[in-house]
Structures are given as structure tokens and as C-alpha cells.
Amino acid sequence: MNKKKNSLFAHLISLAVQTIRAKLALLILFSSVFAILAFATYFSFLEMNGFRQVNLLDFEVGKVAERDVTTSREISFVDENATRIRREARQKLITAVFRYDNALSASMQNNFSSFALFLTQSFNEYRQFDQFMLNLQQEYPGILEQKEAKKLFSAQNRDDVLLTARSLFKQLVNEGVTAFPDAGMERFNELEVEVVRSRNDRVERQEVPIKTLLTRDGLRSYVVKSLSLMQKKTELADLIMPLFLPFVSENLVYQADESEAKLEAAIRQVQPVLVVLQKGQKIIKRGFIITDESFRQLHALANSGVYIDIRQFSGSLLFLLLTIFLSFYMFFTALPQELAEFRTIVLLCVFFSLNYLIVLIAGRIHFFSLPLDMVMIIPSAMIAMLVTILINQRVAVLFSVILACGSLIASNFTLAPALFSLFSGISGIAVMRVSGKRIDLVKSACILAVLNPLLVVFLSVVFPSSSRDAWTPVFGSSINGFMSGIFVLGFLPIIESLLNTSSSFRLMEFSDLNSPIMKKMLLSVSGTYNHSIMVATLAESACREIGADPLIARVGAYYHDIGKMDQSEYFVENQTDYNKHLDINPRLSATVIRSHVKQGIEKARQLRLPREIIDIISEHHGNSLITYFYNEAKKLDDSVDPEDFTYPGNPPKTKESAVVMLADVVEAACRTLDKPSVPRLEKFIGELISQKINAHQLDSSELTFRDIGIITRTFVNILAGYYHSRIEYPNQKDPDAQEQKIKDLIGKGKRNE
Structure with missing residues (x-):
């Protein structure tokens, strides 16, 4: 049982492999x-939503859209315009950085204190202004003008002025004096700044209104206001200001690098404005004006990248x-x-x-x-x-x-x-x-x-x-x-x-009797040519009656015997007065007869005839036996092999090929029939077709008995008309009988001699 199963399995595998190879x-x-x-x-x-589908050149803001554009998937994109507005707003909230310079402030304080102490000592030492002025110019050349120095020297409360000046200067230095750059602060907060101070190893950051920062241009106002708060006469500002100005420096300094870094860090933290286009959302509507927003969405759609x-x-x-x-x-x-x-x-x-x-x-x-x-x-x-x-x-x-x-x-x-x-x-x-x-x-x-x-x-x-x-x-x-x-x-x-x-147009071209090959057949093998024309007439008519393709049958009949052109004298329809087969043995004669099929196929391929026509050429004799030469060979040798006298083709596989085979054998055989009347033709043709059936030449052709009956009647009708009896005219003489009479007279004369 196992062997049978294995054998069956191997057979199935072999069958599957053969099928795969075939297909x-x-x-x-x-x-x-x-x-x-x-x-x-x-x-x-x-990139279904890329430039292969959306071409931005086809759309323009302000124009009417000519077609709809719909998203095929959910797309999110950054609204650059809204993001830019958000970033600009964020920039305007960032304060510029001003750093308090402790070292400079201490230096300013020491320098002014030394100067104030020098003035106090000079006031006490010199009673004359000239001596005071010379001493001042010696120690601090050009720091005060003579008019300002004389006004201070002449003031009765000059000691109080110096004391007040020292107090105000210390306050001013602690407050910080700044200077704004000509460019670089346009992108920052316009109302506030960040002031950075270092105190006791601790950094203090404080955002203060920008208008509260003290500049050199605002020193006089600051001094006047401070004097007022100190409940002192504001006129003292005229004496104090000349003392301040030489020693005042900007100790609250703008930090450009630090401010830019702070600004960039803040901008990086700004979240972009994300717009989401839902799947199936129509962003451009046909017949509507294209807006800036819809064009931005279209641009995002076109640049949405590779997607599938x-x-x-x-x-x-x-x-x-x-x-x-x-x-x-x-x-x-x-x-x-x-x-x-x-x-x-x-x-x-x-x-x-x-x-x-x-x-x-x-x-x-x-x-x-x-x-x-x-x-x-x-x-x-x-x-x-x-x-x-x-x-x-x-x-x-x-x-x-x-x-x-x-x-x-x-x-x-x-x-x-x-x-x-x-x-x-x-x-x-x-x-x-x-x-x-x-x-x-x-x-x-x-x-x-x-x-x-x-x-x-x-x-x-x-x-x-x-x-x-x-x-x-x-x-x-x-x-x-x-x-x-x-x-x-x-x-x-x-x-x-x-x-x-084998289209009808191409077959019509091959059916032209004026083609070079057909003209050559007419001149070189006229008997075969006339035979082929008659076979074509029979086959075409029969195929038309049974529903087969009459054009294929006609062209196939025209070319079915083109292999006879090379050795035409060995075929009876082309022989005139001598039969060459009398000089050779039957086996060789059969070989010559058989070869016209192979030679016909080769010529057909050279002429590039369609496959259907080549099949008719190869199948018009099938694999039938060349009976005459086979019988002649058997007379010489009873052990002769029938395969040596069999045509090398296959039986017809199509109706057209089968009809051409029957027309070929009927047309050739009916030429030998004496007085071909309709009953004799019908009987004779029926016998010929029966022989082909009995020889299994029509088994693969799909012809039915009904088709065979129709073919037989068609052949009989055409051949009966072709071989119809003619009236014998009164003066008509048989040329063969007249020639025989002349020969008899000549023979009689010789005998008489």
C-alpha cells in the first residue's frame, strides 16, 4: 500500500512539474x-499629493480656481506666517541684558572721593582763588573750568556742597549709569530691560522699566530730583554737575552677546503654529477665488513629501x-x-x-x-x-x-x-x-x-x-x-x-493570383496551378456552407502544393507525354512524392505565410498511405514497410484543413472519372470521403456527419457544373479518331507496297 501511495505521489509531482514546464x-x-x-x-x-498631482503654477492668489483640490490623507504643516507672528511677538517680550560693572563702579567711587577730599583740603589751605586754581590745575588739569571753579570756591556753603556731592555721587554710582547702543536693540522689549548685578557671589536679575535707567543726558534731572528729595536747594545742581561729569562713566553696560543668546534661546522655545488638514478636506474649490490661506494650504500639500x-x-x-x-x-x-x-x-x-x-x-x-x-x-x-x-x-x-x-x-x-x-x-x-x-x-x-x-x-x-x-x-x-x-x-x-x-486583410493579400509566387506557379507548374485553383473553389464553397472560414480555406488551397514547384515533372498533373516514375523504383517515387509536403512548408515559411496556412500545407495529406507506389513496391517485395510510403504530416486539426484535404483528393480523383454524371460523382465522392474517415484522417478535425454531408453535396454541385455534358456539333470530329484513321491509311499503303 505504501508503495502505491509513493508511486501515486511521485506521479502527481511529475505531472505538476510537467505542467509548470509547459506553462x-x-x-x-x-x-x-x-x-x-x-x-x-x-x-x-x-507623492500623490506632490507636484505630480498639484502644480502650483496652475494656481494663483486672487484668481478663480479651475478645479477642486482635495487632500487624500491627513496632512499637518507649520503655518509659517502665523509662526513668524508668534516669534516676533515673543521677541518683543524678551528684555535686553545690562550688566552692572562692580569694578568700574568702585573705581568711579574712589576717584570722586579722592577729588572731593582734595577740594576740601584745598579750600582750607588756600584763601586766594588764584592759588586754589593753580593747585587744582596742577593735580587735576582741565577737570574744571575756571568759571565753574571760581563759582564753587566763592560759595559760602562749599563744604556742604562737597558733602552733598559725595552722597549723590555714591547714590548715582549704585544706581548705575547706562548708554543705549545705536543699533541692536530693535528686536527686544521696548519697555523693559534686564539688569544683572553680582552681590556677595550671588547674581541678581531684575527687569526694570527702560525709562528708569539713568543716562548721561539724564544726570541733571537725576541730581535736581535727588536734591529735592534731600530738601536741599535745587540751585546746588549748578555747582554739583561740573563736579560729577568728569568722573561719571557708564557702569551699567549693554551685553550684546548675552542678549542675543537669550533672544535665540527664547525663539527656539517658541512652538510653531501647526495646521492640520483632515483627509478629504477640500482646500481649493472650483469656481472660488484662491485666498492667501488656501494657497498656503495648497503649497503645504504640494510639498508634503513622499507618501503612499x-x-x-x-x-x-x-x-x-x-x-x-x-x-x-x-x-x-x-x-x-x-x-x-x-x-x-x-x-x-x-x-x-x-x-x-x-x-x-x-x-x-x-x-x-x-x-x-x-x-x-x-x-x-x-x-x-x-x-x-x-x-x-x-x-x-x-x-x-x-x-x-x-x-x-x-x-x-x-x-x-x-x-x-x-x-x-x-x-x-x-x-x-x-x-x-x-x-x-x-x-x-x-x-x-x-x-x-x-x-x-x-x-x-x-x-x-x-x-x-x-x-x-x-x-x-x-x-x-x-x-x-x-x-x-x-x-x-x-x-x-x-x-x-492570419487576418482577413492579410489573407486577401495572399489570395491575390497576380502575386509573384502564383504567377510562377502558372508558368512553371500550370497543372498544379489549375489543380490548386479548383481545390480552392471547392474548399471555399464547402467552408462557407458549414460555417468555417472560407478565406483561410481558399488561401490554404492556393498554396497547399507549392512544394511541387521544384520537381514538377514527377507529378501527374504536370506530365505531358512521359512519366518519369517509370525509370525509378516505387520507393524512390514515394520519397519524391512525400517530399513536396516538406518543401511546401519550407517555401511557406520563406514567404512568411500565416501558421494556419502552413498547417494546411503540412496536413493536406495527413499521414495517409501513398497507395499506388505502396502496391507497386509490394509486387516487388512483400515485406515492404508501410511507413516508408506514408506522408510525414499529421491529420487535419481544423475544419478548414480537413476540407482542403477532401477537396484535394476529390478534385484529383474526379479527373479520372469517365462521364462524371451527378449520381456517379455523388457515389464516387462519397467513397473517397469514406476512405479518409476509415483511415482516421478526420478524427481531429471537429467535422460532424452533418458537415460531411454538406461538404459532399457542395463538391457534387460544383464538379457537376464543371464536368457537365456538352452538345456534339454535326461537323465536330474527334482529333484522336482522325489521327488514327490517317495512321491506318499509311499502314495500309505500306503493306500494299
Whole structure:
């Protein structure tokens, strides 16, 4: 039991590995498409509120806004203007620093005390003013003018003046004298200053009104006021002031560095004004004038930096992945036969990526920012028309649904562009007429130029305010519809050539009997040429009756025997009077006959014929037996291997290929039929087709018994008309009988001689 389980498990693993290998190219393709689109989607979400969505050049204060701007997330930013006002207010509250100079104050006090003591001694020593003045100038030259010195010397209360002066000077020094700088205090408090004093190793800071500070200009007022408080005569100020001025210095000094440091520290502590914009907040309203505040908010939005909404981005990627899986299921489950080739899948992936990227980029451009504005450049109609021509209509309809899903994701789940993509694509499919005439593309373009605007009008009613104005998307969609047909007309030959597709337009070009290869067949292998034309007539008519593609059948029939061109004399339809097979053995004859299939495939690839035509060339004999030469070989050797006399191809896999096989064998065999009446043709053709059925040549072609009956009747009708009986005219003579009569007469004459 364990061995059976292990064997089953190994078989499943082997089957899974084989499946992965078989689909490896598809897996790589879809993974690459998803990676590219995911990468593009990431960059579209990145800086969604940055300059990629908001261009400040589009907005100006005082102008009317042309569109709304809404935040997609919560954004906080510093209001620089409000923060600047707060900082300026804080600056005006910071007091400048003035520091009291103790050393200078002590020096000022000592100097003035010495001077006052000198005057007292001089007053006592000298009775004459001249001697007093000379002594004063000797000790303190130029400190007092003679007039001031004489007035003091003559004063009766000069001792009291000196005593009062010493007291006032001490008081003045303790109070402090300051000087304000010419510049540097503009940013500080204009009403108060900070005075710093050091007393007993302790620093005292006190904010005092700036008007209470004593300056040299205010000394006289200070002295007068102090004398008044001391209940002394204010006239003493005239005697005291000359004594003060030489010894007064600014001992309350402005500290520029300390004041600036204090100011900067205070500014750093100022908290910026933080403004919070809530998610979904509309900061710019369409039709309203842009204010300074809204422009500041817009500026903050534009400079909000790198950001990506992980939730929304993840959702978009998830839906993109689901869309790819949906397309995989729809195409590879519902339509495996149409999409069997890798090149077709690559083409659809390119088309999907192109549509997705165009919608994705358009949504990030200002001009296409509104949903209906971007319909002007959505290429869904053009893509749907191309898929209709290159593959078929059914695939095009399913692919339009996939394109609409992609447009929905790329437009950030906006419904209007997705609906336009869907209905515009289906409209392109509906108006497309695949008849092989390129003028039909121009007609389809003109019809789309009318249908697309009607679709936009309908969407604008369902989704109001979805466009910049009413007429731009209408006219743009009309141009889109017309140019879709024109672009299809221009791109189609390029895509057909690159992918070597079997579109009706390309097949019509290959069906031209005036092409160089067909002219060469007419001149070099006229029998094969006429045979191919007849086979094409039979196959095309039969395919039209059973619902297969008559154009593929016709072109396949034209080219199914091009391999006979190199050795045309070995094929009976090209032989005139001598059969070369009489000179070689049956095995070699079979080899020559078999080779025309391989040579036909090589020529078809050189001509870059579509795969469907090459398949018809390789399958028009299937793997059937070359009966005539096989029987001839058996006469010589009973042990001959049938494989040596079998065509190297495979049985037909499509209806068109099977019909060409039947038309080929019927047309060739009916040439040997004597007096081909309708009953004889019907019986003969039925037998030929039955032989192919019994040889299992039609097992993979999907032909039904009903189809075979229709094919038989079609062949009989065409060949009966082709081989119809003619009236024998009275004077008409058989050239072979006349020639035989002449020979008999000549022979009789010789015998008589």
C-alpha cells in the first residue's frame, strides 16, 4: 500500500512539474506584466499629493480656481506666517541684558572721593582763588573750568556742597549709569530691560522699566530730583554737575552677546503654529477665488513629501492580480483553441498594458484630472478593433471586459472611464466589418466618431461635474473614435507582419493570383496551378456552407502544393507525354512524392505565410498511405514497410484543413472519372470521403456527419457544373479518331507496297 501511495505521489509531482514546464513561458509573461504594471502603479501612487498631482503654477492668489483640490490623507504643516507672528511677538517680550560693572563702579567711587577730599583740603589751605586754581590745575588739569571753579570756591556753603556731592555721587554710582547702543536693540522689549548685578557671589536679575535707567543726558534731572528729595536747594545742581561729569562713566553696560543668546534661546522655545488638514478636506474649490490661506494650504500639500497610501495601493495591486487571473481563466478555459499560440497571448498582454498605462498616466496629468476628460485618449476602441481583426469577435468582447477592469484600477476606481472603455470597445467591435477591405476601417472610424460622443453625453448625465466643461470630452471622444479606425488602418499591417497573423486583410493579400509566387506557379507548374485553383473553389464553397472560414480555406488551397514547384515533372498533373516514375523504383517515387509536403512548408515559411496556412500545407495529406507506389513496391517485395510510403504530416486539426484535404483528393480523383454524371460523382465522392474517415484522417478535425454531408453535396454541385455534358456539333470530329484513321491509311499503303 505504501508503495502505491509513493508511486501515486511521485506521479502527481511529475505531472505538476510537467505542467509548470509547459506553462513556464506563460507564467514568466504574466509575472512580468504584473511586475511592470505594479511598478508603474507604485510610482503613480507615490507623492500623490506632490507636484505630480498639484502644480502650483496652475494656481494663483486672487484668481478663480479651475478645479477642486482635495487632500487624500491627513496632512499637518507649520503655518509659517502665523509662526513668524508668534516669534516676533515673543521677541518683543524678551528684555535686553545690562550688566552692572562692580569694578568700574568702585573705581568711579574712589576717584570722586579722592577729588572731593582734595577740594576740601584745598579750600582750607588756600584763601586766594588764584592759588586754589593753580593747585587744582596742577593735580587735576582741565577737570574744571575756571568759571565753574571760581563759582564753587566763592560759595559760602562749599563744604556742604562737597558733602552733598559725595552722597549723590555714591547714590548715582549704585544706581548705575547706562548708554543705549545705536543699533541692536530693535528686536527686544521696548519697555523693559534686564539688569544683572553680582552681590556677595550671588547674581541678581531684575527687569526694570527702560525709562528708569539713568543716562548721561539724564544726570541733571537725576541730581535736581535727588536734591529735592534731600530738601536741599535745587540751585546746588549748578555747582554739583561740573563736579560729577568728569568722573561719571557708564557702569551699567549693554551685553550684546548675552542678549542675543537669550533672544535665540527664547525663539527656539517658541512652538510653531501647526495646521492640520483632515483627509478629504477640500482646500481649493472650483469656481472660488484662491485666498492667501488656501494657497498656503495648497503649497503645504504640494510639498508634503513622499507618501503612499499603502492600503489603497495594496487594494489596487490585489484587483490587478485578480484581473490577470480573470483574463487567464476567461481565455484559457473558455477559448483555448483561439489562444493556443504564445504570440497571441503576448499581443493581448501588450494591449492590456498599453491601455492600463495610458489611463494611469492620464489620471496624473492636470488636463485629464477629471474622470470624463481622460476618455479622449483611452484606446479601448482601437484595441478592440485590432483584436477583432487579428483574432476574432468573441475574444474581442471578452478582452473589452478585461480592458474595462484595467481602466477601473488605473483610474483609482473611478467608474466613468471604465464604463467608457467597456462600451467604446464593444462599439468598436460592433461597427467592425471584417470583409478584407481596408476601406471598411474608415467607415467604422466614421461610425465611432458619432457613437463615442453619444456615449460621453450619456456618462455626463449619469456622472455630473465629471469634466472640465461640457464640450471638450464630447469633441475629444469623437476624435478618439475616428482616429481609432485610422490607427488600426496604420498599425494593422505592421502587427500582421510582426506576428505573422492570419487576418482577413492579410489573407486577401495572399489570395491575390497576380502575386509573384502564383504567377510562377502558372508558368512553371500550370497543372498544379489549375489543380490548386479548383481545390480552392471547392474548399471555399464547402467552408462557407458549414460555417468555417472560407478565406483561410481558399488561401490554404492556393498554396497547399507549392512544394511541387521544384520537381514538377514527377507529378501527374504536370506530365505531358512521359512519366518519369517509370525509370525509378516505387520507393524512390514515394520519397519524391512525400517530399513536396516538406518543401511546401519550407517555401511557406520563406514567404512568411500565416501558421494556419502552413498547417494546411503540412496536413493536406495527413499521414495517409501513398497507395499506388505502396502496391507497386509490394509486387516487388512483400515485406515492404508501410511507413516508408506514408506522408510525414499529421491529420487535419481544423475544419478548414480537413476540407482542403477532401477537396484535394476529390478534385484529383474526379479527373479520372469517365462521364462524371451527378449520381456517379455523388457515389464516387462519397467513397473517397469514406476512405479518409476509415483511415482516421478526420478524427481531429471537429467535422460532424452533418458537415460531411454538406461538404459532399457542395463538391457534387460544383464538379457537376464543371464536368457537365456538352452538345456534339454535326461537323465536330474527334482529333484522336482522325489521327488514327490517317495512321491506318499509311499502314495500309505500306503493306500494299
